[in-house]
Amino acid sequence: MKTGYSGDDMRVILYGIGACLAVCCLKGFSISYLPLLAVFITLGFSSGTILLPMVLGCSVIAVLSSELLPWAVLVSGVLSSVTGRDMKIRLTGLAAVASSIWLLPLASSIPLTAVSAAGVIFVDNRLKYVLIPGAFLVGAFLTGLPGPPGIEPVIAGSVIVNGTITYSIPELNTSRPAIILPAPFEGYWTAWLSLETGGIRDSLPVTAVCLGEDTLSFQAGTEVIELTISPGDTLSITLLKEFSPLNHTVVYASLYGELL
């Protein structure tokens, strides 16, 4: 008896359910995993193993980060709906997009949803191939690109050797806009913070440095500041510039301190 779907299609669904269960066991349940399950099942019924790479990619991202999963599903969906060779694949892509957008910021996901819908509508029309580049240009110049989803700033690591402290501070850019440098739990330290800022096309302030209640802001260029750090202090470096096209805002910071 024909069932309308093959064993391979069923296997995609089983992989998907298994992957979701594994993710939930490891990371705890999160509502953002639900689109993944929906996508697996839709994929299984519509296109079988053709889109298995998409399933694999989403599974890996699901395990790595529940925050990024809806984005991964959205991207997979847009790609499938624009480049899919038959209607089933394109509709599956649209379903994937529809299942993920309610977990994402509207302003960022609407352009991609529109692209996905247009990809389904403009069947066999080569014009649809300019949809993604066109939407990218619109996003870059008008709506902006989506920023980092997490609000937790990155914490810089430190090393104390022979009474001197150095921090290994990753570069700040629009994907990592803030860094915290916690003070050692004991001792008073004189520290020199060096900032190198660039990649912008104006003279507005780029960086803010906060220590306790004091805040200093800096324009592009090189600066060295002397600070006194006490136990319990938290030094933070924050990027003041948001995304704008043709700007590669970057801050390289280093801190060296000596025990008083």
Place this chain on the structure above:
Amino acid sequence: MYSPAILLFGIWIFVVWRLAGMPSPGFVGRIIPAAWVLAGILNGRAVPGKWFLPMAFSFTLGAWLWMLHPNAWMIAAALPVAGLVAWGISIARNGRSGVIRGILPVLLLSLITTEITGDEVRFAEIASSSSGISTERFDEIQLRTGDLSGEIGHHTTVFPLLISPGLLAGDNGLRIVPVLIALFGVLLLARLTDPRIAVAAALLYPGFSILGLAMTGWLALCLFTLGVLLPEGRKWSVLRFLLAAALVLIKMRYAGLAAGIVIVEYMNLPSGKKKWLIPILGITVCILLLIIDRYILGGTVFIQRYGNIQSLRLILVNAIYAPLTGLSNAGWSLFDPEAGLIMRAPWVLSAIPGLFLFRRKSPLLFRRLFIPSMVYWIVLVVWSGQVWHGLPAPTGRMFLPVLPLFACGLSFAWGERRTRLLVILSIGVTALVVACPLTRYNYADGSDSILTLLGTVSGFSIIRSHPVLLFIPVLLLLLLLFLFRRTADNPGILSFAILSALLLLGLGRSGLEAEDLPASIAQGTQLYPELPDPVMRYYWPVSIERMLVLGEVGQSILLPDMKAGDTLSLELSGSGGIIAVGAQHLTVETPLSERHPSFRFVRRSDSALDDRPENRVIETFAVPLRVADLEDGSIRISHDSGPPVYIDEIRVLR
């Protein structure tokens, strides 16, 4: 003839990179578009494959979303690199010129993104000193770990002399000859298999690991493949013996490969009454040659090994005293997430079934490839133990000599869907390595560079785990292969099994390794040894992992989300230092380890070891937590007094 679509895509990458404001616009944001423009120029009349549009769109979407995660831009950058590899493989179908054209753009990226480090520097120094060609950077031979003196290292002069003409073009000319060797190697592979397979093998791991770099792997591959391609016959056998000798002269590591070549020649001899005499004669000649070299020529040929004969005896130590460890090392060489062959080169999984077909179709060729490759692998694992695994040099280069064998296997599995997916995964590895050059290296500390880039740690590796853990993914893989044995055409099953095993095992870890402690937990602490170079840790008697030091004012570990009743299980070593765990104090004095009796073989008869941190036994200290130990739900571990205390792992038992 050039391809406008590919040229346009190169320009589009450049434009998107700038509009999106992605990092490294001056370097990565230029070299990848430039490589695509080069591809467009070299493309000829070929039409880009079906992968082109999805790849181009994926890159655009990746650039769109790059700010979602600090590492997302590297993944976005890896997409066009993956496309370049796919383009290289597809263009190679146009014969010999297609092979060269297909390989050049990625080779260019490999050269530009890899600093001259490790053995390359040493080879350059020897090349400059032996050839008399003066250079700015490599004029003086620097002393390194393992060298007998400033002048006698563990490298022979054959390879440096071969590459020395490149130095006439200055320091940056060091890689001119290696590039030519690599291109010649790929052409030989194309002759052995198929142009597309040859390009795939070169651009994917392990071929890509040192593609065009001044290291010996591709030269060894050339000599080995040349020997395989020679016609049958007695006069050609002589040439094969010479090639085998040349392999040993390049590097002692290839002695196994050379022995394999000799074994195959012997097996191919017609049977006769005196056949048994030949190995005895061969061994006698070898011994005579060594004696002549040592006592008449003054050791000019193999001086490096006479100077450090103990390293040869390690074969005996490993084989007799630690056979199980050797067996485990053999498994890890395939499955270790940091440097294992299958983990870095998933396409090999497809090549293995292809080898059975290859054997059936060309038994003699199979034998010429299989036996030397296997002997090389066994010697590598038995002799070098864990050395194959991590060095401050590119991962995977040790496996280059087995590349011709697996390339032949791949040629028989190329058309299968399963192969396609595993090749795509392998392309992903190469692409990530180009986009993030640090992932080319492995420092043997248990944290894989590619997994770290993806935001996770496996926790399952030759460095960290008990050997038994190796069998979990192996069993899982075998079980899945058994369950799905009738669905061999199902794409992705193998890769899915491996990825799942890797990630599940890694994410299920219960302990915090010293090297993995995030900055929010470890504050002011330093790793011991400070440098990540694994050479310094090879012969540590207890564990070769790096440890965290607590020994100064301000250094502490702050563990969040703790409560009274929890127990901290700390793996520590020390010589009497006291640490504070909340309000409790812990004196850490662990005994000195003793040298293993097997080291008598390598003339280390004294059993006592120096009082150094790595020689102290690591012991587990269980600390039940009380209310008084907690501070806002966190517990702080810090140094109190006495010598430093070394931490290997922290576990929380609830």
